[in-house]
Amino acid sequence: xxxxxxxxxxxxxxxxxxxxxxxxxxxxxxxxxxxxxxxxxxxxxxxxxxxxxxxxxxxxxxxxxxxxxxxxxxxxxxxxxxxxxxxxxxxxxxxxxxxxxxxxxxxxxxxxxxxxxxxxxxxxxxxxxxxxxxxxxxxxxxxxxxxxxxxxxxxxxxxxxxxxxxxxxxxxxxxxxxxxxxxxxxxxxxxxxxxxxxxxxxxxxxxxxxxxxxxxxxxxxxxxxxxxxxxxxxxxxxxxxxxxxxxxxxxxxxxxxxxxxxxxxxxxxxxxxxxxxxxxxxxxxxxx
Amino acid sequence: xxxxxxxxxxxxxxxxxxxxxxxxxxxxxxxxxxxxxxxxxxxxxxxxxxxxxxxxxxxxxxxxxxxxxxxxxxxxxxxxxxxxxxxxxxxxxxxxxxxxxxxxxxxxxxxxxxxxxxxxxxxxxxxxxxxxxxxxxxxxxxxxxxxxxxxxxxxxxxxxxxxxxxxxxxxxxxxxxxxxxxxxxxxxxxxxxxxxxxxxxxxxxxxxxxxxxxxxxxxxxxxxxxxxxxxxxxxxxxxxxxxxxxxxxxxxxxxxxxxxxxxxxxxxxx
Numbered sequence: 001x002x003x004x005x006x007x008x009x010x011x012x013x014x015x016x017x018x019x020x021x022x023x024x025x026x027x028x029x030x031x032x033x034x035x036x037x038x039x040x041x042x043x044x045x046x047x048x049x050x051x052x053x054x055x056x057x058x059x060x061x062x063x064x065x066x067x068x069x070x071x072x073x074x075x076x077x078x079x080x081x082x083x084x085x086x087x088x089x090x091x092x093x094x095x096x097x098x099x100x101x102x103x104x105x106x107x108x109x110x111x112x113x114x115x116x117x118x119x120x121x122x123x124x125x126x127x128x129x130x131x132x133x134x135x136x137x138x139x140x141x142x143x144x145x146x147x148x149x150x151x152x153x154x155x156x157x158x159x160x161x162x163x164x165x166x167x168x169x170x171x172x173x174x175x176x177x178x179x180x181x182x183x184x185x186x187x188x189x190x191x192x193x194x195x196x197x198x199x200x201x202x203x204x205x206x207x208x209x210x211x212x213x214x215x216x217x218x219x220x221x222x223x224x225x226x227x228x229x230x231x232x233x234x235x236x237x238x239x240x241x242x243x244x245x246x247x248x249x250x251x252x253x254x255x256x257x258x259x260x261x262x263x264x265x266x267x268x269x270x271x272x273x274x275x276x277x278x279x280x281x282x283x284x285x286x287x288x
Numbered sequence: 289x290x291x292x293x294x295x296x297x298x299x300x301x302x303x304x305x306x307x308x309x310x311x312x313x314x315x316x317x318x319x320x321x322x323x324x325x326x327x328x329x330x331x332x333x334x335x336x337x338x339x340x341x342x343x344x345x346x347x348x349x350x351x352x353x354x355x356x357x358x359x360x361x362x363x364x365x366x367x368x369x370x371x372x373x374x375x376x377x378x379x380x381x382x383x384x385x386x387x388x389x390x391x392x393x394x395x396x397x398x399x400x401x402x403x404x405x406x407x408x409x410x411x412x413x414x415x416x417x418x419x420x421x422x423x424x425x426x427x428x429x430x431x432x433x434x435x436x437x438x439x440x441x442x443x444x445x446x447x448x449x450x451x452x453x454x455x456x457x458x459x460x461x462x463x464x465x466x467x468x469x470x471x472x473x474x475x476x477x478x479x480x481x482x483x484x485x486x487x488x489x490x491x492x493x494x495x496x497x498x499x500x501x502x503x504x505x506x507x508x509x510x511x512x513x514x515x516x517x518x519x520x521x522x523x524x525x526x527x528x529x530x531x532x533x534x535x536x537x538x539x540x541x542x543x544x545x546x547x548x549x550x551x552x553x554x555x556x557x558x
Binding site: 080081082100101102104105106108110112113114115116117125126129130158159160174178184 | 451453454456457458459460461462463467471472475476478550551552
C-alpha cells in the first residue's frame with residue numbers, strides 16, 4: 001500500500017529500498033480531506049487542502065515538504081484539532097479529530113513560549129493546563145524532560161535570555177513532557193541558525209529514539225526532510241495536494257554519520273527537487 | 289552560566305567608581321546647574337522677579353515647612369490624588385480588559401470612552417465646579433477622569449494585541465476558554481497595564497493641578513497659583529520643586545513595582 005502510492009526514483013528501487021523496517025500500524029488517517037478558509041478581506045474562499053488522503057504510521061517520522069503557502073501548516077493545524085475539516089475525514093487512532101487533545105502536542109516555528117514564564121514553567125505549561133502537573137510525579141517528569149533536551153542549568157532563565165536553539169529546546173520539552181503519541185512540528189528549526197539547526201536535528205533524532213513518538217514534521221528544506229524523515233510527503237500548492245510520497249531508506253541512527261555523504265542522499269534530493277522546482281517557479285512567477 | 293562564575297576581584301577604585309560614579313556625576317551635574325543659576329541671578333543678569341535665587345527658594349521652602357503650610361497643602365493634594373488615582377485603576381483596568389476582550393462591550397462603551405479620551409479634560413473642569421463646587425469631590429473626579437483614560441486604553445490594547453501564536457500554543461495544549469484568559473491574555477497584558485498606569489500618573493497629576501488652579505483654597509496647585517498672583521517667585525519655585533520631587537518619586541516607585549511584577553520584560557537599550 002505504501003509502495004502503491006509512491007513513485008520511487010530508479011536508483012532507490014535498484015538499491016532494494018529499506019521500507020521493510022517501516023512500522024505499519026496507522027495512527028493519523030486523512031481521507032479526501034478538504035480544508036477551506038473564509039478570507040474576510042478578499043471575500044473569497046481559499047482552498048488550502050484538497051482531496052488530501054494520507055496515512056501516518058505509528059512510530060514513523062513523516063516529513064511534510066512543500067513550498068510556502070502550500071497548506072503544510074493547514075494540515076498540521078488540522079491534525080492538532082485547531083481547524084475542522086470542510087470535507088472528508090481525519091482520524092487519530094480511528095477516532096475523528098474534534099479538537100486538541102493530550103494525545104497530540106506541537107512544536108512551533110516561532111517557539112511560542114510564554115515570555116513571562118521561566119524555562120521550567122514553560123516546559124510545564126502544557127502539563128499544567130491539562131491538570132497533570134500537580135499529580136504525583138508531575139514535577140519530576142518536567143525535570144526529566146528538561147534534562148533530556150539539555151536544558152539543565154537554564155531552568156530559571158526567561159525565554160528572552162535564551163538563544164534560538166535553547167528556546168526551541170524549551171518548545172520541544174514542553175511538547176514531549178505531555179507524552180503525546182503524536183508530535184507535530186511546524187518548521188521548528190526554520191528560525192535558528194544553520195549550525196544550531198544541524199545540531200538540533202541530531203538531538204531530535206536522539207531524543208525521539210528514547211521517547212518513540214510518531215512525528216509529523218513540516219519543513220521547506222529538502223535536506224532537512226531527508227536527514228530526518230522516514231518518508232517525505234511532497235505537497236503541491238493552491239490547492240494543497242499530495243504530489244508524491246518518497247521513502248527515505250537511509251539507515252538510523254543518522255546522527256552517527258553524515259547523511260549528506262550517503263550515496264542515497266543525492267538521488268533523493270534530486271528527485272524531490274524535481275518535484276518542487278515547478279511549484280517554486282510557479283510561485284515566484286505569481287509573486288508568492 | 290555566567291551568574292554561577294565568580295567575578296574576578298576588581299581594584300577598589302574601580303569597584304567604588306562603578307558603585308558611586310553615576311550618583312557622583314548626577315550630583316556634580318545638578319550642583320553645577322544650581323551654581324550657574326545662582327550666579328546668573330545674583331549678578332543681576334535676570335531680574336529676581338522672574339527667577340528667584342536658589343538660596344531664596346530654599347529659604348521659602350524652609351518657611352513653608354516651618355509654618356506647616358507645606359504639609360497641610362501637600363496632604364490635601366495627596367489625599368485627592370490618591371483617591372482619584374485609585375479609582376482610575378479600579379475602573380480603568382477591568383473596563384479596558386473587558387473592552388479588549390468583548391466586541392459587544394467595546395461597541396457599547398466605545399463611543400463614550402473615545403469621546404472622553406479625545407476631549408481635553410480641562411474643558412470639563414468648569415462643569416464639575418458647577419456641579420460640585422470647590423469641594424474635594426470635584427477635584428477627585430477630574431483626577432479620576434484624567435488618570436483613567438491611559439490605563440483603560442492601554443489595558444484594552446494589551447488584550448487586543450495578544451500574540452496569536454501564544455494563544456494557538458495554549459489551545460493546542462488543551463487550554464479552556466477560561467484558561468486562555470487567565471494563563472495567556474492576562475499575563476500578556478500586564479506590561480501594557482503597567483505602561484498605562486505610568487502614563488496615568490502623569491495625566492492624573494495634570495488633573496490635580498488643573499483642578500487646583502481653577503478653584504481651590506488648598507493644595508500644591510493652589511500654592512503655586514497664589515505665589516504667582518503675589519509675585520513671589522521664590523515660593524512658586526519652591527512648590528514647583530516639591531511637585532517635581534513628588535512626580536519623580538511616583539514614577540520611580542512605579543518603575544520598581546513594574547520590575548517586580550514583570551521581570552521578564554526585556555530591557556531595551558537603544
